[in-house]
Amino acid sequence: MAEKKTRKYMLPEDQIPEAFYNLAADLPVALPPVLHPGTGMPIGPDDLAPLFPMALIAQEVSTEREIEIPEPVRDAYRMYRPSPLIRARGLERALDTPARIYYKYEGVSPAGSHKTNTAIAQAFYNREEGIRRLSTETGAGQWGSALAMACAFFGMVCEVYMVRVSYNQKPYRRGLMEAYGASVYPSPSDRTHAGREILADDPDSPGSLGIAISEAVEVAASQDDVKYSLGSVLNHVLLHQTVIGLEALKQFDMAEDYPDLIVGATGGGSNFSGMAFPFIGRMLRGEQDVNMLAVEPTACPTLTRGPYAYDYGDTARMTPLVKMHTLGHSFVPVGIHAGGLRYHGMAPMVSHLLQLGIIDAVAVQQLDTFSAGVQFARTEGIIPAPESNHAVAVAITEALRCKESGESRAILFNLSGHGHFDIQAYIDYHAGKLVNYQYPEEEIAMALAGLPTVNAVVGD
Amino acid sequence: MAEKKTRKYMLPEDQIPEAFYNLAADLPVALPPVLHPGTGMPIGPDDLAPLFPMALIAQEVSTEREIEIPEPVRDAYRMYRPSPLIRARGLERALDTPARIYYKYEGVSPAGSHKTNTAIAQAFYNREEGIRRLSTETGAGQWGSALAMACAFFGMVCEVYMVRVSYNQKPYRRGLMEAYGASVYPSPSDRTHAGREILADDPDSPGSLGIAISEAVEVAASQDDVKYSLGSVLNHVLLHQTVIGLEALKQFDMAEDYPDLIVGATGGGSNFSGMAFPFIGRMLRGEQDVNMLAVEPTACPTLTRGPYAYDYGDTARMTPLVKMHTLGHSFVPVGIHAGGLRYHGMAPMVSHLLQLGIIDAVAVQQLDTFSAGVQFARTEGIIPAPESNHAVAVAITEALRCKESGESRAILFNLSGHGHFDIQAYIDYHAGKLVNYQYPEEEIAMALAGLPTVNAVVGD
Numbered sequence: 001m002a003e004k005k006t007r008k009y010m011l012p013e014d015q016i017p018e019a020f021y022n023l024a025a026d027l028p029v030a031l032p033p034v035l036h037p038g039t040g041m042p043i044g045p046d047d048l049a050p051l052f053p054m055a056l057i058a059q060e061v062s063t064e065r066e067i068e069i070p071e072p073v074r075d076a077y078r079m080y081r082p083s084p085l086i087r088a089r090g091l092e093r094a095l096d097t098p099a100r101i102y103y104k105y106e107g108v109s110p111a112g113s114h115k116t117n118t119a120i121a122q123a124f125y126n127r128e129e130g131i132r133r134l135s136t137e138t139g140a141g142q143w144g145s146a147l148a149m150a151c152a153f154f155g156m157v158c159e160v161y162m163v164r165v166s167y168n169q170k171p172y173r174r175g176l177m178e179a180y181g182a183s184v185y186p187s188p189s190d191r192t193h194a195g196r197e198i199l200a201d202d203p204d205s206p207g208s209l210g211i212a213i214s215e216a217v218e219v220a221a222s223q224d225d226v227k228y229s230l231g232s233v234l235n236h237v238l239l240h241q242t243v244i245g246l247e248a249l250k251q252f253d254m255a256e257d258y259p260d261l262i263v264g265a266t267g268g269g270s271n272f273s274g275m276a277f278p279f280i281g282r283m284l285r286g287e288q289d290v291n292m293l294a295v296e297p298t299a300c301p302t303l304t305r306g307p308y309a310y311d312y313g314d315t316a317r318m319t320p321l322v323k324m325h326t327l328g329h330s331f332v333p334v335g336i337h338a339g340g341l342r343y344h345g346m347a348p349m350v351s352h353l354l355q356l357g358i359i360d361a362v363a364v365q366q367l368d369t370f371s372a373g374v375q376f377a378r379t380e381g382i383i384p385a386p387e388s389n390h391a392v393a394v395a396i397t398e399a400l401r402c403k404e405s406g407e408s409r410a411i412l413f414n415l416s417g418h419g420h421f422d423i424q425a426y427i428d429y430h431a432g433k434l435v436n437y438q439y440p441e442e443e444i445a446m447a448l449a450g451l452p453t454v455n456a457v458v459g460d
Numbered sequence: 461m462a463e464k465k466t467r468k469y470m471l472p473e474d475q476i477p478e479a480f481y482n483l484a485a486d487l488p489v490a491l492p493p494v495l496h497p498g499t500g501m502p503i504g505p506d507d508l509a510p511l512f513p514m515a516l517i518a519q520e521v522s523t524e525r526e527i528e529i530p531e532p533v534r535d536a537y538r539m540y541r542p543s544p545l546i547r548a549r550g551l552e553r554a555l556d557t558p559a560r561i562y563y564k565y566e567g568v569s570p571a572g573s574h575k576t577n578t579a580i581a582q583a584f585y586n587r588e589e590g591i592r593r594l595s596t597e598t599g600a601g602q603w604g605s606a607l608a609m610a611c612a613f614f615g616m617v618c619e620v621y622m623v624r625v626s627y628n629q630k631p632y633r634r635g636l637m638e639a640y641g642a643s644v645y646p647s648p649s650d651r652t653h654a655g656r657e658i659l660a661d662d663p664d665s666p667g668s669l670g671i672a673i674s675e676a677v678e679v680a681a682s683q684d685d686v687k688y689s690l691g692s693v694l695n696h697v698l699l700h701q702t703v704i705g706l707e708a709l710k711q712f713d714m715a716e717d718y719p720d721l722i723v724g725a726t727g728g729g730s731n732f733s734g735m736a737f738p739f740i741g742r743m744l745r746g747e748q749d750v751n752m753l754a755v756e757p758t759a760c761p762t763l764t765r766g767p768y769a770y771d772y773g774d775t776a777r778m779t780p781l782v783k784m785h786t787l788g789h790s791f792v793p794v795g796i797h798a799g800g801l802r803y804h805g806m807a808p809m810v811s812h813l814l815q816l817g818i819i820d821a822v823a824v825q826q827l828d829t830f831s832a833g834v835q836f837a838r839t840e841g842i843i844p845a846p847e848s849n850h851a852v853a854v855a856i857t858e859a860l861r862c863k864e865s866g867e868s869r870a871i872l873f874n875l876s877g878h879g880h881f882d883i884q885a886y887i888d889y890h891a892g893k894l895v896n897y898q899y900p901e902e903e904i905a906m907a908l909a910g911l912p913t914v915n916a917v918v919g920d
Contacts, residue, residue, distance in 0.1 A: 007538040010470055078467040079550075079841045090539075108568065110841030112880070153550070154836040172632075172883035179837050179886045378612040379638050381539045381570030384753070420572070420880035423632035426639045 009083035009251040016114040017246040023277040025065035026284040034323040043394045051228040053129040059236040076120045085251035090379035099402035118240035118296035123150035133157040133226040135219040137212030140339030141173030143231030148182035158182040161215040164207035189213040210315025232268025241274025246383030259412035265390035266294040267345030275414040292359040295390040300333040303361035324351040328447035338386035338427035365436040370429040385417040469711040471542035472515030473911035481702040485525035486744040495781040500768040511688040512588040519696040535909035545711035559862035560870040573877030575606035578700035585612035592607040593617040593686040595679040597672030601633030603691030607641035621647040621675040624667035647672040670775025690726025701734025719872035725850035727755040729807025735874040752819040755850040760793035763821035784811040788907035798846040825896040830889040845877040
């Protein structure tokens with residue numbers, strides 16, 4: 001009886017994973033190579049050296065199954081990890097479903113989302129190689145906040161290029177980063193060549209993630225003592241997030257249960273991957289099956305409507321070419337509130353899994369995600385980030401499907417962050433100001449027309 | 461070695477306390493009686509019945525040491541309790557102090573502060589007695605958010621009168637309450653006699669906590685199916701908060717340590733009491749000594765500069781008279797950012813302890829509290845609520861004193877909430893817009909001149 005009421009499965013600090021899990025070790029087919037934007041040939045570690053420390057470049061291409069987590073990183077994780085695995089008993093009761101709904105809550109991170117898992121690791125590895133300054137970009141602000149906190153922790157300087165429209169609309173996200181000691185600049189800025197060029201054309205440019213990336217990359221590439229840091233997409237970022245799923249595996253042991261379905265919101269892919277990869281690894285090694293569903297907004301339907309093709313990671317075409325599901329690097333998604341999911345591409349590793357049929361993907365409408373988020377807040381207490389609401393919405397749909405069929409499935413999702421800095425979105429939702437969006441075919445086709453010619457060469 | 465690195469002391473869910481601790485059972489001298497504002501005679505339970513359910517009135521006057529926590533309340537606590545006890549290793553390192561600094565972190569509550577501990581209990585006891593609607597007031601918004609969440613959890617309607625200036629300045633706090641399903645009205649409102657009277661005089665009135673209390677009390681007193689709910693000051697509110705200290709006692713057992721000094725921010729008194737009372741009880745029962753320091757803002761120096769006298773709880777003189785440290789019910793503190801500490805009085809129980817010499821009190825300046833909060837955020841990750849910064853500031857001062865003397869004291873404070881909804885305060889701090897404040901003697905004397913005549917009668 002007492003056991004039936006358990007809400008949170010908590011692990012002691014010494015159960016923080018000792019190694020990241022690297023899915024590359026268990027993939028049935030290796031990832032396609034990353035190509036040089038100029039030559040179209042596979043790139044090597046040296047091509048990335050101006051931007052990243054060697055330890056992270058090594059992780060990017062590693063096929064070792066376990067990559068040890070350095071003790072200073074584990075020590076910083078102790079600030080908030082292990083995060084709880086929570087049985088959503090309030091939500092289950094409200095839905096009157098036989099489904100067992102679990103969520104891992106990464107909003108316990110002081111910066112408010114799962115992003116600190118990789119921010120701490122990236123800051124550490126850079127610091128180890130003597131780097132004292134990191135540059136990065138941020139849109140919605142979750143990533144910038146996480147890196148600002150991590151840099152404060154390791155005594156590093158953090159320079160954040162924040163999309164100008166967000167810089168103006170979200171002064172509290174900026175205030176948080178500045179409280180952590182970071183310097184935050186509205187992008188486009190006059191601090192970089194890329195920024196000045198944009199401003200010369202349009203002094204009132206609202207900016208974009210693409211421009212901000214260009215500025216942050218330029219700063220790192222042009223200064224010896226600065227490296228660049230990215231909050232999603234890359235293999236090493238996904239790798240760091242696997243602490244989420246590794247902890248969840250132990251917590252399901254405590255609960256004497258196992259998920260039938262894992263649901264995850266996907267923008268760049270690191271949130272979904274962090275939870276799913278350790279479970280996928282078990283499946284690929286023949287240990288235990290699980291279904292996986294990546295959830296994206298209809299306003300940025302990368303996995304569900306974008307082809308699997310080589311494309312640039314940024315609008316300005318400064319990055320290498322990676323094979324991924326993409327809507328084209330020139331695609332600019334409409335301004336939904338889930339800013340963290342507004343990325344034209346998708347992590348190559350996640351794209352690869354979809355291509356191999358190992359995971360499924362679905363797109364959901366904005367209004368459904370907020371309706372789910374409100375129901376979640378009223379039954380579970382936590383008000384989710386708009387990004388996380390995408391997972392909540394699908395978890396609810398699946399739980400209601402269980403109610404219809406009478407099945408008692410275990411559904412797991414990662415509640416990647418809280419919505420404390422996104423309350424305006426909830427206010428707009430309640431005021432009836434939010435809308436749904438479905439791109440017409442022509443619009444998608446137009447964006448895809450700009451895909452690089454390398455795809456013709458290598459046969460896509 | 462591994463043990464030395466422990467940051468968080470976590471209790472499993474089944475260690476949520478089974479009973480609240482009632483300090484009244486261990487007090488060497490009983491509290492002075494509460495007086496009827498009309499007759500000046502001690503009031504009885506019936507006088508409070510229009511406002512509160514009988515269970516809470518009974519708790520208000522109980523001298524039983526332990527008051528059982530009903531299972532539905534414990535179940536709701538499982539959403540976020542037990543809260544962690546955290547060793548502030550990052551802060552200790554930065555201060556280079558031999559002191560051991562511990563903080564209990566109540567910001568893990570989904571509503572963001574310790575206020576949910578009593579909100580959940582109050583909602584439950586009201587619901588048990590058939591009440592479906594609660595009215596309350598809120599200033600900074602922490603209390604309103606907590607009660608809104610608790611009402612959502614128990615399927616109740618919540619009506620919040622929010623000081624108009626805060627209603628306009630803090631739309632996100634309001635948005636959070638509305639997401640939980642509460643109705644939030646700017647006070648003064650046209651929904652009550654009290655509100656309409658103020659508006660007739662001054663249509664642009666910015667409101668005050670005193671006015672908002674009058675509105676919320678009027679709604680409860682004038683409608684059979686509505687009760688009133690208060691977030692601090694009263695004995696039963698302090699009682700519910702003792703879950704904080706009770707958990708901390710168990711966590712210090714885990715840490716094989718015991719606090720030499722407990723520091724707590726005091727506004728109405730419930731945060732300080734929640735942590736301190738269980739430790740004070742042990743001291744009063746001769747089990748173990750501890751020093752206790754209540755911290756208040758110089759901008760509202762109730763304990764340090766107010767006399768111990770009978771006074772009203774609200775500006776409009778609708779409440780009973782309680783004996784407390786007070787600056788006079790007409791005192792309006794300057795607009796510091798720690799809105800939760802801007803109350804003219806202090807919990808009778810806390811005032812009584814100061815009077816008996818069981819606790820000490822100190823006032824700190826606003827700039828020192830924010831400087832401490834920023835240092836805390838950069839070393840511990842969490843950005844504290846401005847109220848909590850008062851405790852952080854004194855903990856740092858005491859830790860630096862240890863550094864000077866070479867003493868290794870254990871310092872404990874309750875980090876009552878996070879500052880996610882108070883980032884504007886940090887922005888203002890960094891912009892140099894915040895100031896210190898020290899009231900001239902004449903100003904205090906003027907406010908005190910309005911103390912009720914009952915003090916002359918009973919000899920104060």
